[in-house]
Amino acid sequence: MRIALFVTCVNDTMAPGTGRAVLRVLERLGHRVTFPIAQTCCGQLHFNTGYQRECVPLVRRFVADFADADVVVSPSASCVAMVREHHRRVAAVAGDQGLAEAVAVTAPRVYEFSELLVDVLRVTDVGARFPHRVTYHPTCHGLRMLGLGERPVTLLRAVRGLDLVDLPDARECCGFGGTFALKNPDVSVAMGRDKVRQVLATGAEVLTAADNSCLLHVGGLLSRARSGVRVMHYADILAAGERP
Numbered sequence: 001m002r003i004a005l006f007v008t009c010v011n012d013t014m015a016p017g018t019g020r021a022v023l024r025v026l027e028r029l030g031h032r033v034t035f036p037i038a039q040t041c042c043g044q045l046h047f048n049t050g051y052q053r054e055c056v057p058l059v060r061r062f063v064a065d066f067a068d069a070d071v072v073v074s075p076s077a078s079c080v081a082m083v084r085e086h087h088r089r090v091a092a093v094a095g096d097q098g099l100a101e102a103v104a105v106t107a108p109r110v111y112e113f114s115e116l117l118v119d120v121l122r123v124t125d126v127g128a129r130f131p132h133r134v135t136y137h138p139t140c141h142g143l144r145m146l147g148l149g150e151r152p153v154t155l156l157r158a159v160r161g162l163d164l165v166d167l168p169d170a171r172e173c174c175g176f177g178g179t180f181a182l183k184n185p186d187v188s189v190a191m192g193r194d195k196v197r198q199v200l201a202t203g204a205e206v207l208t209a210a211d212n213s214c215l216l217h218v219g220g221l222l223s224r225a226r227s228g229v230r231v232m233h234y235a236d237i238l239a240a241g242e243r244p
Helices: 009-014 016-028 044-048 053-065 077-094 097-109 113-120 140-145 151-157 185-202 212-224 234-238
Strands: 003-005 071-074 110-112 133-136 163-165 206-209 230-233
Touching: 003 016, 009 016, 009 212, 016 234, 044 053, 044 077, 053 077, 053 097, 071 097, 071 113, 077 097, 077 110, 077 140, 097 110, 110 113, 113 151, 113 234, 133 151, 133 185, 151 163, 151 234, 185 212, 206 212, 206 234, 212 230, 230 234
Parallel strands: 003 071, 071 110, 133 163, 133 206, 206 230
Antiparallel strands: none
């Protein structure tokens, strides 16, 4: 199986270790992963801000970069949702039948990391060890658009030494929402502070999620509150240590 890694802009810029974590886990499981070097943004930022035509070159680049992959994996629920749910809309805006056909082939092959592990590779125990108290926040795109459900949680429960505790009101948005946080900062911060209170109520040492963008938002508020709670993408936890 030819697996290609789509690392995403946020991870490449702000959390490159998460992409390396995905690679380590998959290699631990015996898979070879390629990284198309020309890859760039999936267009989510532009699309969500109303610049759908400006997404067209990005979608063209995406389908070209990942055309040879059997599956594409990404540690970002929001970017996977953009590809699977909205690239076809961009192709329609472009009025390009060839692009629409390419999207129809490529988009269904794109998986969020937990989907690839649980649904495609049929793996729930990746041989990790992480002896810490952890709580999981299901981000909006993963929860409502991809329907990740229990997949990330199932993977976390199999990690040796990890104490997974439920997050109160877990389904509530953290307030990031991409450009929402820039356009509505007061509302965004208020929502983030609600999430911080919920995280602190768990007594967790680590908050994890399937989107580093959301973790950066909540993590900033946790840091300013001097809470001592770290944020980590769940892929980083799965790669944290092999079992003896």
